[in-house]
Amino acid sequence: xxxxxxxxxxxLSELHPPFWKDLSFWIAQIVALVGVFFAIRAFLSAEKAFHxxxxxxxxxxxxxxxxxxxxxxxxxxxxxLKLDRIELELKYNEARDLLSEIQRRIRRLVAPFAKDPQLKxxxxxxxxxxxxxxxxxxxxxxxxxxxxxPNAVYYGTQDAFDTINNCVADLLGMFEKQTLDLGExxxxx
Amino acid sequence: MPxxxxxxxxxxxxxxxxxxxxxxxxxxxxxxxxxxxxxxxPPSVRLTLQLVMRTRTxxxxxxxxxxxxxxxxxxxxxxxxxxxxxxxxxxxxxxxEALDKxxxxxxxLIRDERIQKDREFLRGTLPRR
Numbered sequence: 001x002x003x004x005x006x007x008x009x010x011x012l013s014e015l016h017p018p019f020w021k022d023l024s025f026w027i028a029q030i031v032a033l034v035g036v037f038f039a040i041r042a043f044l045s046a047e048k049a050f051h052x053x054x055x056x057x058x059x060x061x062x063x064x065x066x067x068x069x070x071x072x073x074x075x076x077x078x079x080x081l082k083l084d085r086i087e088l089e090l091k092y093n094e095a096r097d098l099l100s101e102i103q104r105r106i107r108r109l110v111a112p113f114a115k116d117p118q119l120k121x122x123x124x125x126x127x128x129x130x131x132x133x134x135x136x137x138x139x140x141x142x143x144x145x146x147x148x149x150p151n152a153v154y155y156g157t158q159d160a161f162d163t164i165n166n167c168v169a170d171l172l173g174m175f176e177k178q179t180l181d182l183g184e185x186x187x188x189x
Numbered sequence: 190m191p192x193x194x195x196x197x198x199x200x201x202x203x204x205x206x207x208x209x210x211x212x213x214x215x216x217x218x219x220x221x222x223x224x225x226x227x228x229x230x231p232p233s234v235r236l237t238l239q240l241v242m243r244t245r246t247x248x249x250x251x252x253x254x255x256x257x258x259x260x261x262x263x264x265x266x267x268x269x270x271x272x273x274x275x276x277x278x279x280x281x282x283x284x285x286e287a288l289d290k291x292x293x294x295x296x297x298l299i300r301d302e303r304i305q306k307d308r309e310f311l312r313g314t315l316p317r318r
């Protein structure tokens with residue numbers, strides 16, 4: 001390299017020093033790093049907040065489900081007590097009204113849980129028992145409504161009502177178990 | 190007649206069956222599963238014979254199996270002076286299995302007679318050719 005060229009390069013170096021020798025570069029770097037640090041921190045906080053919000057939502061859903069199950073349990077207990085009180089002198093129209101009421105209320109109560117894998121079988125059994133009760137009731141429909149045979153309605157429907165009552169008791173047990181153990185969704189866990 | 194033995198009640202049912210066959214007892218349907226016979230006194234009584242289905246659920250091969258098993262109830266009521274019916278004897282086939290078969294025989298006899306009457310009635314409703 002000729003001395004002239006070297007001089008030109010030195011001169012250029014003096015006029016344009018390398019960027020890492022510039023203080024503003026390092027200030028910019030520090031600012032950028034601080035920015036990245038806070039961005040990562042913000043991301044981690046946001047992620048944590050998301051998980052906490054999700055957990056809170058799950059807990060709220062589970063709590064809502066628990067409240068719903070408790071409401072269902074109370075209503076089913078009421079129906080079970082009603083079924084316990086059937087008397088020998090039961091008339092056809094009383095049995096028909098009772099079955100209609102029980103059928104309507106049970107169907108409404110269990111409908112939200114019909115696809116629940118843990119309750120599906122118990123719900124199926126109670127719905128089947130309701131269908132059987134309809135058949136039993138039909139079998140004792142009096143030929144002359146004014147002259148009902150004593151006790152015939154009771155004899156003909158007692159077993160069907162007992163079966164409904166047993167199925168309701170099974171269902172109550174299943175619901176009560178669910179309020180005690182909610183697994184991963186347990187609000188109290 | 191409380192406390193009657195199965196043997197005595199069995200004889201009673203056989204007599205009811207024979208009287209039904211002889212046409213001395215005219216049963217009338219009270220509902221699709223119950224037949225009634227009212228006897229003018231004394232004593233004024235009402236006999237009711239009912240077919241009852243009981244449901245039995247069992248678990249077979251991890252599946253719930255529901256079976257409907259029939260049994261029969263024969264009740265003997267006495268008409269009180271007030272017109273009220275007083276249950277004097279009840280034969281429950283689910284509790285007295287030895288008598289259930291006889292009650293079933295009586296029920297089938299009445300039902301067959303009834304079906305025959307209904308058949309004749311329907312024939313009578315048709316115009317003569």
